[in-house]
Amino acid sequence: MSTWLLPLEALPAPSTGAAVLVALLVGAAGALYAYVTRHFDYWRRRGVPFLRPLPVAGNLKDVLLFRKHVGDVLHEVYTQMKNQRYLGMYFLDQPVLFVKDISILKSIFHKDFEYFSDRSFHASRGDILNKESLFGRKGKNWKDLRVKLSPAFSSGKLKKFFVLLDQKAANLVTFLEHAVREGRVVDAKEASGRFTMDAVSTIGFGLEGRSLIDDNDPLYRLLNSIFVFGRLLNILAIGMFVRAPLVEALNVSLVPAPLVAFLRPALGNAMEQRRQTGTQGQRGDFLDLLMELRDKGRIAADDEGDAKPAPDTGAAVSMGGDTLISQSFTFLSAGFDTTSTTMSFALYHLAKNEAIQDKLRAQLKKVQKEHNGKLTYEALQNVPYLDMIISETLRMYPVLPFLDRSCTKDYQVQGTDLVIEKGTVIFTSLYGIQRDPELYPNPDCFDPERFSEANKHSIRSGAYMPFGEGPRMCIGMRLGLLQTKVGLAHIILNFKVSPCAATPEKMSYDLKSVLILPRDGVPLNFCRVQE
Numbered sequence: 001m002s003t004w005l006l007p008l009e010a011l012p013a014p015s016t017g018a019a020v021l022v023a024l025l026v027g028a029a030g031a032l033y034a035y036v037t038r039h040f041d042y043w044r045r046r047g048v049p050f051l052r053p054l055p056v057a058g059n060l061k062d063v064l065l066f067r068k069h070v071g072d073v074l075h076e077v078y079t080q081m082k083n084q085r086y087l088g089m090y091f092l093d094q095p096v097l098f099v100k101d102i103s104i105l106k107s108i109f110h111k112d113f114e115y116f117s118d119r120s121f122h123a124s125r126g127d128i129l130n131k132e133s134l135f136g137r138k139g140k141n142w143k144d145l146r147v148k149l150s151p152a153f154s155s156g157k158l159k160k161f162f163v164l165l166d167q168k169a170a171n172l173v174t175f176l177e178h179a180v181r182e183g184r185v186v187d188a189k190e191a192s193g194r195f196t197m198d199a200v201s202t203i204g205f206g207l208e209g210r211s212l213i214d215d216n217d218p219l220y221r222l223l224n225s226i227f228v229f230g231r232l233l234n235i236l237a238i239g240m241f242v243r244a245p246l247v248e249a250l251n252v253s254l255v256p257a258p259l260v261a262f263l264r265p266a267l268g269n270a271m272e273q274r275r276q277t278g279t280q281g282q283r284g285d286f287l288d289l290l291m292e293l294r295d296k297g298r299i300a301a302d303d304e305g306d307a308k309p310a311p312d313t314g315a316a317v318s319m320g321g322d323t324l325i326s327q328s329f330t331f332l333s334a335g336f337d338t339t340s341t342t343m344s345f346a347l348y349h350l351a352k353n354e355a356i357q358d359k360l361r362a363q364l365k366k367v368q369k370e371h372n373g374k375l376t377y378e379a380l381q382n383v384p385y386l387d388m389i390i391s392e393t394l395r396m397y398p399v400l401p402f403l404d405r406s407c408t409k410d411y412q413v414q415g416t417d418l419v420i421e422k423g424t425v426i427f428t429s430l431y432g433i434q435r436d437p438e439l440y441p442n443p444d445c446f447d448p449e450r451f452s453e454a455n456k457h458s459i460r461s462g463a464y465m466p467f468g469e470g471p472r473m474c475i476g477m478r479l480g481l482l483q484t485k486v487g488l489a490h491i492i493l494n495f496k497v498s499p500c501a502a503t504p505e506k507m508s509y510d511l512k513s514v515l516i517l518p519r520d521g522v523p524l525n526f527c528r529v530q531e
């Protein structure tokens with residue numbers, strides 16, 4: 001007779017202590033399970049089709065296990081949805097409404113913006129530089145600052161930034177010449193990163209960015225991997241989009257302490273020096289503009305040609321404490337990886353498509369000649385093929401592969417029974433939309449002609465938004481585009497780029513970042529263009 005057929009009284013009686021312990025453990029496990037799954041019938045109760053979640057991970061198991069990039073997971077969801085307009089998902093234990101339908105998205109981003117003016121992203125009290133930034137602010141607090149900062153990105157200001165950018169582009173050419181002379185393969189991501197780092201630190205706060213000429217530039221070392229987190233921090237970064245109480249309880253900060261320790265005195269000294277030498281306002285950089293906002297309560301608008309900015313809300317915005325530093329930090333962090341990654345993906349495809357590269361070079365040479373041999377700000381406005389290449393790069397690689405919003409009051413989705421409750425987190429897959437074969441035939445093929453004058457009108461409205469959409473879209477779009485143009489134009493005018501043995505056949509993305517960053521860099525051959 002096997003043991004488990006013994007009559008119960010024949011079994012040794014467990015001690016009372018062990019029985020209590022087992023009961024407690026079972027009870028605790030049950031309570032924990034009930035807690036982490038407590039929202040899991042949210043979508044079922046609302047009759048919204050949903051993806052079956054797993055405890056703790058929700059629908060992000062592969063992201064948490066570092067098997068897939070969050071951008072790829074959302075792209076898969078988008079693709080599997082076929083004709084569904086929206087779907088319930090769970091990020092960790094929180095319900096998220098994933099919206100695929102472009103007309104619903106347009107209402108969320110534009111028409112009914114008053115219901116969706118906040119991002120779901122939540123920075124904790126300890127993450128002061130993100131919390132005070134435009135990206136992290138909410139409601140009126142966000143709107144007041146957005147209106148005040150908008151004039152800092154006008155055409156007139158961009159022209160001043162261009163002068164600073166141009167100097168850094170010359171350093172980029174020298175940096176690449178060294179590599180060519182030494183016969184080295186160049187990581188286009190690294191070269192673009194050094195260029196944008198020097199550009200954003202110079203434009204952002206007048207620190208003379210030196211990463212192109214000095215390997216030990218402290219800012220480059222501190223900021224180089226600002227969006228590449230450790231494994232735990234990457235999970236917490238995802239939590240920041242859906243799990244505000246947890247983020248607050250753990251007081252998570254995405255900004256490394258050494259970077260904060262570097263920025264505070266560096267900016268403080270730069271401002272003090274300008275005050276003492278009476279040079280405030282002369283450099284025309286972003287720091288000058290922030291000081292103007294701090295001292296005068298506004299940044300003077302200077303453009304006739306620009307679209308009229310939203311009217312000032314009239315509210316005063318304090319630039320005291322870390323608020324000013326936070327805006328400078330955002331300028332650096334938001335402008336660095338976004339631009340350098342776009343440049344490097346563009347170079348990757350130019351290297352693989354010689355005909356496209358040659359056509360771009362020919363157009364650049366022609367425009368340069370027409371502007372007395374110089375690539376001026378005005379010259380760069382007249383290179384349509386460069387614009388087409390950058391647009392196609394951002395279509396295939398939207399650096400932020402998703403857009404998020406948080407619903408601020410109950411919202412009835414037009415033409416459906418769905419009421420989005422206040423507090424609901426909304427996500428969409430930018431990557432999915434921009435690689436959708438029904439919107440872009442042959443979507444994995446790099447084809448700048450999609451954005452030619454003749455073709456671009458056939459792109460469906462709302463199907464291209466690498467800078468986001470609506471009042472909350474990227475404030476630095478024109479600067480990001482300008483930086484990308486300047487960097488690419490100088491490279492292609494001076495160098496021929498081609499694949500090397502280490503160039504990946506297909507791009508894969510760094511799993512330790514929520515941004516789309518090339519996982520193994522972009523190694524390419526560079527050689528000097530013969531005049």
Ligand code: HEM
Pocket residue numbers: 134135136146330331332334335336338339342394398399400403404466467468469470471472473474475476477479480481484
């Ligand atoms: C190629 C370059 C860039 C890309 C692809 C990019 C993309 C984006 C995207 C997708 C968003 C979210 C928009 C939304 O939710 O609708 C965003 C927001 C933002 N970006 Fe950019 N960006 C770039 C360059 C820059 C630069 C150069 C700056 C500043 C110097 C900047 C500053 C910001 C800020 C402050 C926000 C938050 C805006 C707000 O919430 O009001 N970005 N960007």
